């Protein structure tokens with residue numbers, strides 16, 4: 254099957270049937286070929302070609318050329334991890350998750366059983382996340398992508414925390430501020446652990462009442478964390494406002510633009526990115542490119558400047574995979 258694509262979508266492994274100048278075929282003598290190197294891509298890019306026709310029956314499709322950690326679901330996940338990270342980076346990330354586990358599980362259990370916030374355990378988890386992301390942020394976030402049913406909340410909280418720490422550092426924030434971002438990421442969905450299991454694991458459409466309960470999680474989480482006392486305002490803001498949208502259509506406060514606290518605008522980007530690229534056993538994940546495209550095409554949802562910074566400092570820089 255032939256498909257017309259932009260030149261910047263060309264990847265090694267694609268079968269080029271034709272090249273086009275200004276949307277028209279160039280010459281009848283063009284010899285179709287399989288792209289085998291980056292040099293060939295650069296040659297085409299430099300030749301004023303505007304679009305290319307590829308045959309996806311003879312080569313790879315758009316977004317399929319480069320191994321993506323979120324391409325399918327879990328099948329082959331470990332193999333794809335090894336194409337991006339070394340075995341020691343992966344085992345270091347897994348070890349870190351194992352060490353963060355007991356602290357974070359304590360935070361989740363206290364919230365679920367006692368409706369209380371285990372401040373000290375959260376602090377210990379964040380310290381470990383901060384130390385690991387210093388050396389190995391990409392691997393930690395990548396390893397946390399694959400989530401079994403009972404690990405979803407645990408690994409999502411951990412990964413959003415790691416994303417916020419890494420994004421915060423890339424924006425030049427000091428380590429004290431980065432710690433608050435990490436803590437905010439860790440507890441942003443704490444209000445969700447109070448929801449009935451049937452709602453959390455439901456795959457079909459939620460009823461109006463169920464939806465109402467879900468939409469109450471930022472406020473419930475905020476109250477629970479605030480009740481612990483001495484929790485910094487930034488952490489509470491992440492909890493309460495991470496579902497606000499820049500155009501004022503979010504919840505719970507329908508806050509508009511900069512009325513949404515900075516930390517919550519930053520959290521919204523990390524939270525949605527992590528959710529879109531999460532791999533679950535029976536659910537296809539979006540690739541990094543798909544997720545970014547969807548987020549860029551959601552005007553009114555995110556802080557545009559922060560989203561551009563996320564794309565350049567976290568994606569284009571190669572931090573995330």
Ligand SMILES: [Fe+2]
Nearest residue numbers: 441442495496
């Ligand atoms: Fe949430």
